[in-house]
Ligand SMILES: Cc1cc2nc3c(=O)[nH]c(=O)nc-3n(C[C@H](O)[C@H](O)[C@H](O)COP(=O)(O)OP(=O)(O)OC[C@H]3O[C@@H](n4cnc5c(N)ncnc54)[C@H](O)[C@@H]3O)c2cc1C
């Protein structure tokens with residue numbers, strides 16, 4: 001039998017990806033005795049938060065994401081100061097999309113409504129501003145000038161360090177195998193039993209595996225992303241050093257989902273260009289999913305749009321998205337157990353929100369009113385969905 005710890009934590013957080021780590025840090029900063037449990041030995045590359053870089057941007061169609069990103073930028077800057085490390089590099093973000101399409105028009109309108117510093121590029125001046133990129137016929141282009149790159153691995157380590165420096169406890173290499181809801185939630189791992197007055201589940205692709213212990217299943221699809229790096233024909237052509245921006249092509253001709261890229265930086269001479277969707281996988285069987293349909297789409301895109309890259313990926317890494325039907329997050333209390341809080345379904349765009357999500361989930365865990373409207377993120381929106389069982 002496993003030994004029960006005598007300690008009762010104010011909060012136990014399951015999952016030390018960016019969302020769980022930021023939540024745990026916010027709790028510890030608020031003087032909550034907090035335990036952060038992680039199934040793998042840290043750092044690891046088997047979830048969704050590993051890798052050197054992520055895009056940060058305010059470029060969203062929806063007002064609620066823009067509002068959250070205003071605060072998230074401030075919290076990232078605060079984290080940089082607290083940790084004493086650079087986490088954000090401003091590069092700008094080029095968005096290309098069908099000029100008269102609904103998505104691109106909505107995006108432009110939201111940028112203008114929120115007065116987000118944006119440069120709108122006319123077709124005739126495009127190549128002068130953005131050399132070595134072919135703008136598709138009928139596409140418009142804009143630049144979100146404060147967008148950039150987050151140093152992801154570095155950020156995750158920094159947040160976990162800050163959490164520990166506030167007295168937080170991390171137990172890694174401990175997989176949670178059971179959850180017993182109650183006024184004190186009992187959490188069993190493969191090596192111990194812990195109690196907490198509240199529980200936060202931020203388990204990324206494993207969210208439904210854990211939620212099963214609480215009688216809840218969410219309509220989440222886990223997909224494997226082939227993270228592709230492409231060699232520059234002339235090293236530096238698309239580099240941070242040459243002020244090349246991150247980019248998103250909305251509704252590309254080559255596929256149903258967006259294609260995005262980050263300037264070459266982490267691997268000199270290699271630029272990251274990815275497809276914003278992948279094939280379904282079981283999170284523990286990620287490496288058995290070998291579908292390369294997304295890479296075929298990317299090869300066609302790179303050939304058409306980025307003529308300075310060799311159109312064959314030089315390095316392919318793996319990562320996972322946990323996707324909801326509407327691609328919006330789940331940030332809510334459990335429908336039956338109010339002291340169990342869920343952060344899930346970040347749908348491939350959650351990293352940039354890490355600090356604000358940490359703040360919101362910690363507010364829910366402490367029984368406070370969240371400081372942003374969480375109605376777009378409620379579990380209730382899935383009520384009619386076949387796979388949700390409340
Ligand atoms: C290729 C790729 C590119 C992306 N690009 C961007 C981008 O440019 N910008 C952006 O904002 N976002 C981006 N994202 C999305 C972002 O990275 C994710 O939304 C975010 O990392 C999700 O974090 P998480 O903490 O929810 O999940 P995870 O990082 O997966 O963390 C969950 C953790 O829970 C642990 N866990 C699970 N089950 C258990 C258990 N039983 N016991 C203990 N621990 C457990 C897991 O091991 C894992 O460490 C990208 C994602 C990918 C894959």
Ligand SMILES: O=C(O)[C@@H]1CCCC=N1
Nearest residue numbers: 055056248260276348349
């Ligand atoms: O979230 C982001 O900004 C990136 C780029 C666009 C698609 C998904 N992730």
